[in-house]
Amino acid sequence: MSLGLLTMFNASKPRIMVLQSMGSNAPWASEVDAGIRSELLRNRLPVSVEWHYMGDELQQESESVAVASARRAVARFDPDVLIAVDDEANAQIASGFTGLQRPRVVFVSIDEPPARYRYDGQLNVAGIAEILPLAAVREALPEAKDGNPRRISAVGMDSATGRAEMAQVRGGDWGPHRLVAAELVPNFEQLKNFVEARRTDTDILLVLSYAGLEMPTSNAAVTVDTGIAEWIEANAVPLPIGLHVAYVADGGGLGFAPSPRDFGERAMAMAIDWVDPSNGSVPPIMAVSEHFDVAIREGKLRARGVSMPSIYIETARLGGRYFP
Structure with a gap:
């Protein structure tokens, strides 16, 4: 030709x-x-x-x-x-x-x-x-030893995606559990403040999108998205659950995402x-x-004393989202 x-x-x-x-x-x-x-x-x-x-x-x-x-x-x-x-x-x-x-x-x-x-x-x-897989998250919440409903908080980046995700979280059916706090943050420092404030009033921390979150130029320890997930895992008292695919790949322990x-x-x-x-x-x-992926980093969950049912582990394996 x-x-x-x-x-x-x-x-x-x-x-x-x-x-x-x-x-x-x-x-x-x-x-x-x-x-x-x-x-x-x-x-x-x-x-x-x-x-x-x-x-x-x-x-x-x-x-x-x-x-x-x-x-x-x-x-x-x-x-x-x-x-x-x-x-x-x-x-x-x-x-x-x-x-x-x-x-x-x-x-x-x-x-x-x-x-x-x-x-x-x-x-x-x-x-x-x-559609965020909120029903799947609710069904997978670990049973509380005292039999009381779980207290849930949510944090994400203040962006068009973050605002839309948070609207779904706030409008979700969490019964019998309850949403006690939810905040969108413009930078990493405010994310840290929110997570640290949830030490006593929250059992489950939902982590929404954070890609591109503003980072302090002086912070050499956390400079990329991977560092955000690792910081949350290391410092959050409640169990973090990511609602986007990158959270577990970035170092998180558990994620449910479209x-x-x-x-x-x-x-x-x-x-x-x-x-x-x-x-x-x-x-x-x-x-x-309404399709969603399950991601698991078993070492992070084990460190928190959390054991997921085998169906979730196998789903993560089949989807290529299982990490030891």
């Missing part, structure tokens, strides 16, 4: 852009991408796919600079379908395309209701909302279906993902 014909062929392929809120090295983004690539391997429709990671620039630039760069990337690639991952990408970029002919939007892993981004009833929007690979596979399947000429232009049906 000549260079001219190859250029025409590539230009004629449907274009799909993946806009990640997090950085390219973030565990959540990496596993969403793994699901996307898995679906692309099964695909037989020629498509052109490009990625943009807002989090990469947020590590060195202001939020306004990162948002402006993302908008330029979308305008340059001019995708037929924009897959927007997590609340930040949807709040700051994708929601601005509602009601337009181009691009069509597939939202992924939003914790806010789709109506929050004016997605309801829009013919150019489809996607998958994220499945990022499932999000990636389903989002790309939706996008490919939408650009396939044989399927017409009807948008895919909006959906929610």
Whole structure:
């Protein structure tokens, strides 16, 4: 095939852009991408796919600079379908395309209701909302020796994702247990203050998203997300339970989280279906993902005297999320 014909062929392929809120090295983004690539391997429709990671620039630039760069990337690639991952990408970029002919939007892993981004009833929007596996957490709470309900607290980063996650936690059915404290924090120092204040009034500490949490420049001991999980495990009196996939990988002991690979596979399947000429232009049906992963670091649980039922351990093993 000549260079001219190859250029025409590539230009004629449907274009799909993946806009990640997090950085390219973030565990959540990496596993969403793994699901996307898995679906692309099964695909037989020629498509052109490009990625943009807002989090990469947020590590060195202001939020306004990162948002402006993302908008330029979308305008340059001019995708037929924009897959927007997590609340930040949807709040700051994708929601601005509602009601337009181009691009069509597939939202992924939003914790806010789709109506929050004016997605309801829009013919150019489809996607998958994220439901935190709070019922699974409630069912797995270790039995209290005294027979009393568990006292639960929750902490996360004050961001679009964190606010949406916390709204789900506050609105969750925790009976017979009770939520006694919940706070979103802007930096690591305030996270430490919250955790240390929960020494006597809390049995279970829910850890929401913290990727990108502001760290003190003078703290050489804790400089990355891994250090946050390790600090929580070393200093929290209540049992910490992570609600995102990175917590146990970062050094935590127990986690229940929505499945990022499932999000990636389903989002790309939706996008490919939408650009396939044989399927017409009807948008895919909006959906929610109730799949979740279990992650266990047994050494950390053993140190706290916590033993999980074998079904959870085997689930973590099968999902590649079991650590000794």
